[in-house]
Amino acid sequence: MKHSKKGEFYGDTNKTIYLDGITLTDTVYTHPKVDWHYHEHAYFxxxxxxxxxxxxxxxxxxxxxxxxxxxNWQDAHYNIKPEGFTRGFHLEIEKHWFDNLNLNSESLEGSSKILNPDIKLLMYKVFRASKVETSPDLPTQILLLEIISKLQDTFxxxxxxxxxxxxxxxxxxxxxxxxxxxxxxxxxILNIHPIHLSRDFSKYFHCNLGEYIRKLKVEKALSLMSFSKLSFTEIAYQCGFSDQSHFNRCFREMNDLNPSEHKRILFKK
Structure with a gap:
């Protein structure tokens, strides 16, 4: 079985950044199929x-x-890429990074698809830091600690x-x-009382219902920006915002920049 080394992914690498125990890789996938393989380190x-x-x-x-x-490290998998342009951002974490911070990497088992919008919003911030920061080490370390904490809470x-x-x-x-x-x-739909739902929602989602829905809307908007032909008005409509100004306001609150700034970074060479 193929053993992929640090920073090794299957395609054309736009950029690789080596930090203290962390490797960031921006790759355009070019292989229609990658057979069973595993990577040296845990990674997103x-x-x-x-x-x-x-x-x-x-x-x-x-x-x-x-x-x-x-x-997690050495977890075997395979990939199939449908026709068309596909690009992935990877964040690899070496075991000594976990050890230095007294974090248990074994609690993050196997492979999993992450749905938590908080974690995705943080990863978009890591990606942007890798593109615009002259020294992205500290912001990446801080954001990764937040990501790992939220991932452990999810598990x-x-x-x-x-x-x-x-x-x-x-x-x-x-x-x-x-x-x-x-x-x-x-x-x-859930067959529970509205008071029960409202009272207990924050216990499991760590925010109120309205805030969680806004996070899902902004997360979806971020993914739709990968389609360069979509206008911000179309994106706002598809994500359920009342108008573009509401979209812009929510987007900035959660990302610390406006949609046009994010889109410029996304397509930055």
Whole structure:
């Protein structure tokens, strides 16, 4: 089985940045298929543009722009790239990075597809730092610590067997976030009282319902920006914002820059 070394991905590498225990790689995928292989270190794959299919011993993931995967070290998988342009951003973490910070890398098992919008928004910040910061080491280290903390919380919540309605609600919100959702509608679908839903939502999602929906909308907007022909007005409409000014305001609150600045960085050579 192929053993991929640090910074080695299958395509044309736009840029590789070596930091203290962290490697950032921006790669355009060129191989229609990559057979079973594993990587030397734990790493995240973040699809910036296009589509890729990835399979491991347990699951197959259909990944499009905005999809994010985590692999612990030496976790075997394969890739299939459909026709068209596909670009991925990778963040590799060496074991000594975990050890130096007294973090347990073994708690991050196997492969998983990450849906948490907080983690994705943080990874977009890592990507932008790699493009605009002359010395991205410190901001990347800080952002990665936040990512690992939230990822560990996500894995722990699965192990703690959260109520079924929480998983059902999260799936529903990911599918219908652009709709004009009401507390009464969600409560009726979940068959729980609106007060119970409103009171317990922050316990499992660490923010209120309205804020979580805004995060999903902005995360979706970020992925749609990979389609260069879409205007910001079209993106705002597809993501369920009332108008472009509302979209711009929410986007800036969560990303510390406006949509046009992010898009310029995304397509920066």
């Amino acid at each position: 794959t973040f699809i910036l543009q296009g589509n890729v299919i990835e399979g491991n011993k347990k699951e197959v993931y259909n990944c499009k722009a905005g999809s994010m995967l985590f692999h 722990k919540s699965v192990q703690d067997k959260k109520p079924k309605w929480v998983t059902t609600l999260d799936e529903l919100l990911h599918e219908e976030f652009a709709e004009n959702l009401s507390l009464e509608y969600l409560s009726s």
